[in-house]
Amino acid sequence: MPASDPHELSIGEELHGLIGELFPIMRSITGHGLRKTFELLGERVPLEVTEVPTGTQVLDWTIPQEWNIEGAWIDGPSGERLVDLADSNLHVLGYSVPVRERLSLAELKEHLYSLPEHPDWIPFRNSYYSPNWGFCVEDRLLRSLVEGEYEVCIDSTLEDGSLTYAEAFVPGESDDEVLVSGYACHPSMANDNLSGLALMALLARHLSGQQPRLSYRFLFSPGTIGPIAWLARNEERLDRVKHGLVCLCVGDPGPLTYKKSRRGDAEIDRAAQLVLRDSGEPFEVHEWEPWGGDERQFNSPGFNLPVGTLTRSAPGSFPEYHTSADDLDFVRPEALARSFRAYLDVFDVLETNAAYVNLSPKGEPQLGRRGLYRAIGAGQGTHVNELSLLWVLNLSDGEHTLVDVAEQSGLTYAQVRDAARTLVEHDLLEPASN
């Protein structure tokens, strides 16, 4: 990864610091941890918090009871504490029903989850929609357990309450919206999903200081049920969503990865691919599939919103995924800073992409007379050169957009964008009127 500029490095450090603040909070798809998370994010950017009561029908789903937990532990045959929720929020099966009982090793083992291939890691497991209880432990510990009587305690509550989600909205000149969505329900894992939450909060803060053309909505919600609840409550206004990205796993050292929307050729798909192409770094592009994260809801056929997924390593593709090894050391300030930059670059394409009309379309205009031939572009560091001017002039027939020009020419989007600006300044180009 090339060295970032000092501003980007400081953003990376700030992102990493925010992930560190969020890391200790016990989170699930409902409950106090989710609210505490939104409280902390709300210190970076104003959030509008919505509570959806237990039992509310949202599309084909029903908002579940709210789950909260005070503590959980396993004591061994000689009274020693073997597992304690205080040591890791991953130790308890998410949404475990309350339990306090003594049981044999064989009975206990039916409620233990481990990763034999990574004996020192704790897996992340949940049972949101079918009542169960359990502990997630290091396989090394599981193998060391001896016959005898064990005592387990899960001090949890499952009660009518609500599901919480939060939105940061940055109004632009236009009502057309860019939706950025990330899920907020995982406890104590840094890449999946705290990196996404931190990135979204600081992107929203950054955009609030700009004056964007488009409006931006950042949705922080619990996985699957969160977007479903949001979609159900916002169905009337979804036509405003012109572009979208699902944001998670943006802090690991892997290459930037874009997963296309169901449409496959939406403007967001083309913008994201251009940004990755222009980054000069290795990247991956994945086709749409109805498997993965919250993009599944936005891209369901009844909505078919143009929402792609921009990550570093794809969720599920790295061994640390959904384990205690997805910790604060696994996410890097440099990687976070590069992801921040990539998102801003995608937003820049969405902000500036447009079709233009060449005002001197018969023959090439005489660039030299206007000081545009060799006069600019000869210097180091400027994006604009004759080739980019000629490409923009040639394709600006009112139909091709700057994204078209960048794709067809192989020039970077920034070169094409800056060439168009230069040509507008010299009265050789004007925005297409549509």
Ligand SMILES: [Zn+2]
């Ligand atoms: Zn996950």
